[in-house]
Amino acid sequence: QVQLVESGGGLVQAGGSLRLSCAASGRTFSSYAMGWFRQAPGKEREFVSAISWSGEVIYYADSVKGRFTISRDNAKNTVYLQMNSLKPEDTAVYYCAADSSIVRVGKQGRSDYWGQGTQVTVSA
Secondary structure (H helix, E strand, O other): OEEEEOOEEEEOOOOOOEEEEEOOOOOOOHOOEEEEEEOOOOOOOOEEEEOOOOOOEEEEEEOOOOOEEEHHHHHHHHEEEEEEOHHHHOOEEEEEEEOOOHHHHHHHOOOEEEOOOOEEOOOO
């Protein structure tokens, strides 16, 4: 069982930056692929980024490539999402996810475990 807690969301002006963190419980964090998803009001949840357990495989949605960076620290059981050059269309609730398969979380948008989400609001 893995429990995920996101933090770091908030209100930022367009062009600004935020760093989201996702702290995971459990001793097997390092064996899980981790991902970030987001859901804007009235829209379906969409994939943002994912990273394999080793950090060697990383995926990004086209909409965030070049602006967002995912990373993980297995010693701290934490995955991060550095978000730069934020746009109003990045406004959403951001969710952390953990899965045993990087393909499931990174390509199929599925995951065994989900966090509660953190709100990111980007003002124009």
